[in-house]
Amino acid sequence: xxxxxxxxxxxxxxxxxxxxxxxxxxxxxxxxxxxxxxxxxxxxxxxxxxxxxxxxxxxxxxxxxxxxxxxxxxxxxxxxxxxxxxxxxxxxxxxxxxxxxxxxxxxxxxxxxxxxxxxxxxxxxxxxxxxxxxxxxxxxxxxxxxxxxxxxxxxxxxxxxxxxxxxxxxxxxxxxxxxxxxxxxxxxxxxxxxxxxxxxxxxxxxxxxxxxxxxxxxxxxxxxxxxxxxxxxxxxxxxxxxxxxxxxxxxxxxxxxxxxxxxxxxxxxxxxxxxxxxxxxxxxxxxxxxxxxxxxxxxxxxxxxxxxxxxxxxxxxxxxxxxxxxxxxxxxxxxxxxxxxxxxxxxxxxxxxxxxxxxxxxxxxxxxxxxxxxxxxxxxxxxxxxxxxxxxxxxxxxxxxxxxxxxxxxxxxxxxxxxxxxxxxxxxxxxxxxxxxxxxxxxxxxxxxxxxxxxxxxxxxxxxxxxxxxxxxxxxxxxxxxxxxxxxxxxxxxxxxxxxxxxxxxxxxxxxxxxxxxxxxxxxxxxxxxxxxxxxxxxxxxxxxxxxxxxxxxxxxxxxxxxxxxxxxxxxxxxxxxxxxxxxxxxxxxxxxxxxxxxxxxxxxxxxxxxxxxxxxxxxxxxxxxxxx
Numbered sequence: 001x002x003x004x005x006x007x008x009x010x011x012x013x014x015x016x017x018x019x020x021x022x023x024x025x026x027x028x029x030x031x032x033x034x035x036x037x038x039x040x041x042x043x044x045x046x047x048x049x050x051x052x053x054x055x056x057x058x059x060x061x062x063x064x065x066x067x068x069x070x071x072x073x074x075x076x077x078x079x080x081x082x083x084x085x086x087x088x089x090x091x092x093x094x095x096x097x098x099x100x101x102x103x104x105x106x107x108x109x110x111x112x113x114x115x116x117x118x119x120x121x122x123x124x125x126x127x128x129x130x131x132x133x134x135x136x137x138x139x140x141x142x143x144x145x146x147x148x149x150x151x152x153x154x155x156x157x158x159x160x161x162x163x164x165x166x167x168x169x170x171x172x173x174x175x176x177x178x179x180x181x182x183x184x185x186x187x188x189x190x191x192x193x194x195x196x197x198x199x200x201x202x203x204x205x206x207x208x209x210x211x212x213x214x215x216x217x218x219x220x221x222x223x224x225x226x227x228x229x230x231x232x233x234x235x236x237x238x239x240x241x242x243x244x245x246x247x248x249x250x251x252x253x254x255x256x257x258x259x260x261x262x263x264x265x266x267x268x269x270x271x272x273x274x275x276x277x278x279x280x281x282x283x284x285x286x287x288x289x290x291x292x293x294x295x296x297x298x299x300x301x302x303x304x305x306x307x308x309x310x311x312x313x314x315x316x317x318x319x320x321x322x323x324x325x326x327x328x329x330x331x332x333x334x335x336x337x338x339x340x341x342x343x344x345x346x347x348x349x350x351x352x353x354x355x356x357x358x359x360x361x362x363x364x365x366x367x368x369x370x371x372x373x374x375x376x377x378x379x380x381x382x383x384x385x386x387x388x389x390x391x392x393x394x395x396x397x398x399x400x401x402x403x404x405x406x407x408x409x410x411x412x413x414x415x416x417x418x419x420x421x422x423x424x425x426x427x428x429x430x431x432x433x434x435x436x437x438x439x440x441x442x443x444x445x446x447x448x449x450x451x452x453x454x455x456x457x458x459x460x461x462x463x464x465x466x467x468x469x470x471x472x473x474x475x476x477x478x479x480x481x482x483x484x485x486x487x488x489x490x491x492x493x494x495x496x497x498x499x500x501x502x503x504x505x506x507x508x509x510x511x512x513x514x515x516x517x518x519x520x521x522x523x524x525x526x527x528x529x530x531x532x533x534x535x536x537x538x539x540x541x542x543x544x545x546x547x548x549x550x551x552x553x554x555x556x557x558x559x560x561x562x563x564x565x566x567x568x569x570x571x572x573x574x575x576x577x578x579x580x581x582x583x584x585x586x587x588x589x590x591x592x593x594x595x596x597x598x599x600x601x602x603x604x605x606x607x608x609x610x611x612x613x614x615x616x617x618x619x620x621x622x623x624x625x626x627x628x629x
Contacts, residue, residue, distance in 0.1 A: 047395025085210025094522025124191025136413030166623030227272030250570020
């Protein structure tokens with residue numbers, strides 16, 4: 001049974017989602033899910049499909065890239081354009097890449113220009129926990145959360161560090177320190193990554209590398225009573241090289257193309273209670289700047305800025321043996337977009353646009369004797385740019401006394417068109433469509449969770465219908481001899497459905513096994529399979545820790561990606577990409593109580609990995625280093 005003290009504590013710690021407070025959470029924190037409600041939810045009361053990757057599971061792969069860690073999650077597909085650091089997209093349950101909302105320490109990090117998160121930019125997060133909820137969550141987060149939400153919590157305790165070198169002249173480093181001063185906390189971290197990369201075109205010429213670095217400052221301060229304020233600031237820069245298709249034949253050519261990016265995040269959270277009402281107030285600002293270069297010369301640049309303000313009051317009470325949680329949210333979001341270029345061959349590319357959305361929502365949760373139910377509704381005013389949107393979600397779950405839980409939920413989500421879809425981009429052969437309407441999705445799911453001692457498993461069936469799906473139409477212009485493209489809304493409904501299976505078995509205190517398998521079908525309104533959505537994905541991982549020597553551990557993981565369709569942009573024909581298996585391994589060998597020697601391997605089978613047609617990925621790679629813990 002939940003108590004008001006737990007509810008208030010959760011409001012301060014988990015909803016604010018800033019490491020300064022999260023580090024003080026007791027073991028009760030592990031039983032709270034923050035991503036499925038306006039306030040944290042006890043895991044037994046969750047009615048949606050949620051996967052939690054904790055520090056132990058993250059250490060198995062040991063990958064610095066967030067997208068590689070998500071391969072362990074049912075219903076998730078990863079598309080990487082060539083080498084690590086290249087454009088990397090994540091699709092959930094057959095939805096598009098810009099249907100996945102990503103939060104880092106509670107701050108949305110997608111690029112306002114494209115409306116999606118480039119996972120290739122996130123290599124030094126020092127993630128301690130990742131919560132993934134699948135299915136529409138627009139009722140909580142507004143636009144962008146049709147496929148699901150990925151919420152990353154970063155940080156740690158005390159002094160920490162990592163240095164690593166390996167294949168393709170790869171070097172990585174992390175240095176971090178967090179300290180407590182009574183009830184206050186301060187922390188900072190710095191990370192960097194560089195690699196020579198691979199030849200993205202596969203023609204055996206120059207290699208396309210990448211590099212990035214980022215710095216984080218965070219703090220949490222008690223203000224008296226149960227009030228507290230926390231803040232986070234992050235700045236990062238990255239450089240990614242790739243190859244272009246110079247003759248538009250669908251095959252990449254060896255030429256020097258480079259994208260330089262800068263990303264800034266600032267977030268402040270204030271929480272506390274007045275009488276029986278708890279309050280959560282947040283202010284976030286983020287900016288993504290990208291500059292494209294060709295043969296060392298400037299081509300164009302874009303800047304996307306997002307400002308978000310929100311206030312959420314909540315009230316928890318009990319009647320007899322029943323618990324009631326009521327919460328509301330008032331939310332304002334402003335997105336600004338700028339594109340600049342000196343090249344006016346295909347028309348003036350310079351433009352500046354702005355969106356504003358004002359949302360209000362409410363949530364009610366009820367639980368009694370193993371039964372839990374929730375209902376949420378939200379209204380978004382899009383300031384006349386688009387039709388206003390009403391989204392909703394309801395769910396219920398019942399936990400049986402033999403360790404089983406039956407759950408079901410149904411809801412509706414919305415995704416507004418992106419700046420790029422509305423206004424185009426360089427080259428202007430991609431023509432924007434300002435008359436696009438938002439995409440809407442209705443979905444339901446039913447699942448069973450079972451726990452038997454150290455073994456747990458879940459089985460989920462889901463089905464979704466996407467209306468007004470935005471797709472790209474192509475046509476040949478005989479005057480310019482170029483293919484022109486423009487986004488349009490589909491007339492009919494696009495269908496997504498599938499089955500997700502996940503299991504975990506802690507064999508003993510030293511050895512654990514995790515597995516998942518997914519079958520996802522995603523088709524357009526004409527019944528044609530969507531591109532970059534493999535029908536089958538699966539993973540199997542094992543982790544062993546020593547009971548005799550603290551810090552000694554080994555991990556191995558195999559991630560399977562089945563055949564998937566893509567587009568050959570030379571002929572605009574549909575092609576089939578081969579299936580592959582990524583085998584990875586990691587090990588920590590302690591040298592003393594705090595210092596360990598590390599080993600890590602990627603793609604041990606040296607598979608030829610192609611997630612995007614024409615882009616060739618890296619083969620086998622090996623890394624060694626030292627970790628301070």
